[in-house]
Amino acid sequence: MAPTIALGAREVTKSFPGVRALENVTFACAPGRVHALLGENGAGKSTLIKILTGDQAPDSGAVIVGDEEMSFGSPRDALAVGVTPVYQELTVLPEMSVLDNVMLGHESARRGVLRLREQREHARRALERVTLGGLDLNTIAGDLSLANQQLVEIARALVSKSNVLILDEPSAVLSGDKLEALHTVVRSIVAEGTAVVYITHLLDEVRDLADDVTILRDGRFVSTGPASEYPMERIVREMVGRQVDSVFPDPADRRDEVVLSVEGVVPRGADCVPVSLELRAGEIVGLAGLVGSGRSRLLKTLAGVRQRGDGRVSVGGRPLRASLGATIGAGVVLVPEERKRDGLVLELPVGQNTTLTALGSISTAGWISGAREAAAYAEERDRLGIRSSSGAQLAKQLSGGNQQKIVIAKWLRVGPRVLLLDEPTRGVDVGAKSEIYRIITELAAQGMAILVASSELPEVIGLSHRVLVFRDGAVVGEVARDPESSEKIMHLALGTES
Amino acid sequence: MTATLAPSPAPAPSAGRTVRDWVATAVRRGAAVWVIVAVLIVVLSVMRGGAFWSTGNIAALLTSAVVLGLVALGQHTVILSGGIDLSVGSMVTITTLLTAVLIDGYPIRTFPVILGMLALGALLGTINGLLVTKLNMPPFIVTLGMLYLVSGAALWISSTPAGQVTSALTEFAFGKLGPIPLSFVVLALAIAIIWFLLNRTVWGKQVFAVGGDLHSARAAGISTNRVLIWVYVTSGLLAAVAGILLAARSSIGSPTAGDGLELSAITVVVIGGTSLLGGRGTLLGTMGGVALLSLITNSITLLQFPSTITDLIRGVIIIAAVAVFVAKRRR
Numbered sequence: 001m002a003p004t005i006a007l008g009a010r011e012v013t014k015s016f017p018g019v020r021a022l023e024n025v026t027f028a029c030a031p032g033r034v035h036a037l038l039g040e041n042g043a044g045k046s047t048l049i050k051i052l053t054g055d056q057a058p059d060s061g062a063v064i065v066g067d068e069e070m071s072f073g074s075p076r077d078a079l080a081v082g083v084t085p086v087y088q089e090l091t092v093l094p095e096m097s098v099l100d101n102v103m104l105g106h107e108s109a110r111r112g113v114l115r116l117r118e119q120r121e122h123a124r125r126a127l128e129r130v131t132l133g134g135l136d137l138n139t140i141a142g143d144l145s146l147a148n149q150q151l152v153e154i155a156r157a158l159v160s161k162s163n164v165l166i167l168d169e170p171s172a173v174l175s176g177d178k179l180e181a182l183h184t185v186v187r188s189i190v191a192e193g194t195a196v197v198y199i200t201h202l203l204d205e206v207r208d209l210a211d212d213v214t215i216l217r218d219g220r221f222v223s224t225g226p227a228s229e230y231p232m233e234r235i236v237r238e239m240v241g242r243q244v245d246s247v248f249p250d251p252a253d254r255r256d257e258v259v260l261s262v263e264g265v266v267p268r269g270a271d272c273v274p275v276s277l278e279l280r281a282g283e284i285v286g287l288a289g290l291v292g293s294g295r296s297r298l299l300k301t302l303a304g305v306r307q308r309g310d311g312r313v314s315v316g317g318r319p320l321r322a323s324l325g326a327t328i329g330a331g332v333v334l335v336p337e338e339r340k341r342d343g344l345v346l347e348l349p350v351g352q353n354t355t356l357t358a359l360g361s362i363s364t365a366g367w368i369s370g371a372r373e374a375a376a377y378a379e380e381r382d383r384l385g386i387r388s389s390s391g392a393q394l395a396k397q398l399s400g401g402n403q404q405k406i407v408i409a410k411w412l413r414v415g416p417r418v419l420l421l422d423e424p425t426r427g428v429d430v431g432a433k434s435e436i437y438r439i440i441t442e443l444a445a446q447g448m449a450i451l452v453a454s455s456e457l458p459e460v461i462g463l464s465h466r467v468l469v470f471r472d473g474a475v476v477g478e479v480a481r482d483p484e485s486s487e488k489i490m491h492l493a494l495g496t497e498s
Numbered sequence: 499m500t501a502t503l504a505p506s507p508a509p510a511p512s513a514g515r516t517v518r519d520w521v522a523t524a525v526r527r528g529a530a531v532w533v534i535v536a537v538l539i540v541v542l543s544v545m546r547g548g549a550f551w552s553t554g555n556i557a558a559l560l561t562s563a564v565v566l567g568l569v570a571l572g573q574h575t576v577i578l579s580g581g582i583d584l585s586v587g588s589m590v591t592i593t594t595l596l597t598a599v600l601i602d603g604y605p606i607r608t609f610p611v612i613l614g615m616l617a618l619g620a621l622l623g624t625i626n627g628l629l630v631t632k633l634n635m636p637p638f639i640v641t642l643g644m645l646y647l648v649s650g651a652a653l654w655i656s657s658t659p660a661g662q663v664t665s666a667l668t669e670f671a672f673g674k675l676g677p678i679p680l681s682f683v684v685l686a687l688a689i690a691i692i693w694f695l696l697n698r699t700v701w702g703k704q705v706f707a708v709g710g711d712l713h714s715a716r717a718a719g720i721s722t723n724r725v726l727i728w729v730y731v732t733s734g735l736l737a738a739v740a741g742i743l744l745a746a747r748s749s750i751g752s753p754t755a756g757d758g759l760e761l762s763a764i765t766v767v768v769i770g771g772t773s774l775l776g777g778r779g780t781l782l783g784t785m786g787g788v789a790l791l792s793l794i795t796n797s798i799t800l801l802q803f804p805s806t807i808t809d810l811i812r813g814v815i816i817i818a819a820v821a822v823f824v825a826k827r828r829r
C-alpha cells in the first residue's frame with residue numbers, strides 16, 4: 001500500500017530579507033515517478049528543495065512525506081525518512097577519499113567501528129551503477145572532475161535507502177555518456193518504487209525522463225500535470241509567463257560612435273566560442289541566458305577582473321590592455337553581481353564607499369579632505385536618489401536598492417564611458433528596481449555605453465535597445481527590444497529552437 | 499546564487515609525477531617531517547654519536563616527548579575538526595597541580611585522584627565543546643577564555659609549587675619496560691587509540707567531514723554538534739593524562755607546569771602537514787612534529803648550545819617547514 005504522495009509541500013511560504021522566495025507553493029511527487037520541477041532562475045526551485053530536504057524551515061506551510069506532514073529541524077531528519085538530496089552545489093568533501101565520500105552518513109559499522117570490507121563492497125556497488133565502477137576507492141575526491149564528483153555524490157544517495165531522490169540540476173555538470181548513465185539509474189530506481197524529483201533546464205531531459213511536471217514562476221506555483229500534457233511551447237510559455245511591466249522608461253536614441261569594440265574575446269581558462277560585439281555611445285545592450293551560460297564571465301573579462309585568454313578589446317578606438325587598472329583608467333567599470341562581497345566594504349560608511357574608486361580626487365598629497373568627500377557623496381546622493389541617514393551611515397545598514405546605488409555611484413566617480421552591470425536588481429525591492437532602471441536609462445541618454453546581464457527576462461528586454469542571448473559561453477542570438485520576444489529568448493537560451 | 503558553477507574543464511592529469519607532486523603527497527601523508535627528523539638524527543649521530551645513542555639519552559628523549567605528544571594528539575583531533583584548542587596547556591597545568599595537591603603523599607588517594615583528574619579534563623573539554631556548538635562561538639575565543647580561566651584557577655589554588663605525589667607514581671614515571679620508559683608506553687597506547695578512532699570508526703570519518711566542510715557534513719546527515727563536543731572532550735582527556743604524568747615525573751605540582759604547551763602542540767600539528775582549516779591531516783605527521791621538537795631540544799643540550807636559543811631555532815624551523823612543505827589547498 002504505497003502512499004499517494006512520496007514527497008510534497010503544502011502551501012509553503014518562505015521569505016528572505018527583502019525577497020519573497022516562495023509564496024503558497026504546493027507540490028506533490030508520487031512514488032515510482034519522475035517529477036520534473038521547472039522554472040526560470042530565481043523562480044524558487046532551489047528554495048523549495050532546501051525546504052523539502054530540511055536544510056531550511058518554511059515560514060508557513062508543511063512538508064509532506066509518505067502522506068504525513070513533517071517538520072524537519074535539519075537535513076538529518078529528512079534523510080531519516082528517506083528523502084535524499086543531491087544538491088547542485090557539490091557537497092563532496094574534496095580532502096576525503098572516494099570511499100569515505102560515498103559512505104559518508106551511512107557507514108557500515110558495528111558499534112561505531114567501521115566494517116571495512118562491507119564499506120568497500122557497498123561503495124563499489126553504488127559506484128558501478130553510476131559508471132564509476134573502475135574508480136580507485138582511495139582516490140582523493142578533490143582530484144576528480146566536477147562531473148565525476150557529481151556522480152560520487154549520486155552514488156552516495158544510492159547507498160542510503162531512499163524513498164525520494166532529489167536531483168538538483170545534475171545536467172549542469174553532467175553531459176553525454178554520464179548524463180545517459182544517470183538517466184538509466186533514475187529509470188531503474190523509479191522502477192523499484194522510488195520517487196525522483198528532477199530539476200533541469202534541458203527540456204529534452206523533461207521529454208525523455210519525466211512522468212510529471214510542476215512549473216514555478218516568481219516563487220509561485222503555476223501548474224502541474226502529467227508530462228504528456230506539456231509540450232515544449234507550453235513549458236516555455238508558463239516558465240516565462242508574464243508581461244513585461246511598463247516600469248521601464250524608453251531608452252533614448254543611440255549615437256553612431258562606437259565606444260566599446262570586442263573582437264573574439266575568450267576568458268582565460270574557458271573553453272568556449274570567442275565573443276565579438278560592438279557597443280555604441282548611449283546604447284544599452286542586454287545579456288540574457290541561463291545561470292552558467294557565460295554572461296558574468298564575459299562581463300568580468302571585459303572589466304579586467306578575469307584574465308583574457310584571447311581576443312581584442314578597444315575603447316573609443318584605442319586598444320585596451322587586459323588589466324584591471326588599465327581597464328578602469330580607460331573608463332570601463334563593472335557593477336558586480338555579488339554586491340556585498342565584491343561591490344562594497346560593508347563595514348565602512350557610505351561616504352567612504354562612494355569615494356573609494358577616486359581617492360585622488362578628494363585628497364591632497366595623500367591627505368583626504370573630509371569636506372570634499374562629503375561633497376562628492378552629496379553629489380551622488382542627489383543624482384541617484386540614495387536614501388541614507390547621512391554619509392556616515394554604514395553600508396551594511398542600507399537596503400539592497402540603496403546599496404546598489406552606492407556601488408553605481410562609486411563607479412560613476414571615475415567618469416566611466418562603458419558601464420557593465422551584472423544582475424543590477426538582484427535582491428532589490430520593486431520600488432528601488434524602477435529607480436535603478438531610470439538611472440541606467442539616464443546614464444545611457446548622457447552617452448554612456450551600457451551592458452546589462454540579467455536573469456530576469458522582462459528586465460533585459462525592457463531596459464535594452466537589443467538583447468544578446470548566451471548559451472554555453474557563446475552568443476547564440478540577438479533579439480530586438482520587444483515585449484513579445486521573451487519566449488524567443490528562452491528558446492534560444494535553452495537551445496530548443498534553432 | 500549559483501553562477502560560479504560554470505562548468506570548467508577538468509584538470510588534466512599530468513603525465514609524469516613531478517617533484518612537487520612527490521612533495522605534496524609526502525606532506526599529505528605526513529611523511530615530509532620525518533625526513534627532517536631523519537636528517538637531524540644522522541647529524542647528531544655523526545657529531546655526538548656516543549652521547550646521543552646512550553640509553554640514558556634515548557630514554558630522556560622519549561620521556562620528553564610524552565607530555566607534548568599527548569597534548570598534540572588532542573590538538574590534532576581538534577584541528578582536524580576545523581577548530582583549535584588553546585586551553586590544553588592550562589588544563590595540563592591544573593591537572594598537574596591538583597594531582598600533587600590532592601594526593602599530597604597519601605598512597606590511598608592516588609587512584610581516586612587520577613580518576614578525578616580524568617573527569618576534570620573531560621568536563622573542561624565538554625564545556626569547550628558546548629560553547630563552540632550550542633552557542634556557536636568561535637573555538638579560538640572559547641578556548642582562549644578557557645585558557646585564562648583555568649590558569650587563573652590554578653594560580654588561585656597555589657601560586658607556588660605545591661603538593662606531593664606518591665613514590666609509586668614517581669616510580670611509574672621513571673620506570674622502564676626494557677629500554678622504553680613506561681610513560682612512553684602510555685603515549686604509544688594513546689596514539690594507537692586515537693589512530694583507531696580517527697581511521698576506523700564512524701566518528702573518525704565524521705571528524706574529517708565536519709572539518710572539511712561543516713555544511714556538507716550536515717547535509718550528509720551528520721549531527722555535527724555531537725561530533726564536535728566529543729572532539730573537545732578527547733582533547734581535554736588527553737591533556738589530563740598529560741597532566742597526571744607530568745605531576746608523577748616532577749613529583750610536585752606547579753601552577754605554571756603547562757605554560758606554552760598549547761602553542762607547542764599547534765606547532766607540531768602544523769609542521770606535520772595538517773591543515774589549520776581542518777579536514778586534512780595525518781597522525782604520522784603530527785607525531786613527526788613531536789619527534790622533531792623533542793629532538794631540537796635534545797640536540798641543543800647535546801651540542802652544548804645555550805638553551806636560550808631553543809625558541810629562536812624553533813621559530814626558524816616552523817617557518818621553514820611550513821614554507822617548504824605547504825600542501826596546496828584544493829579548489
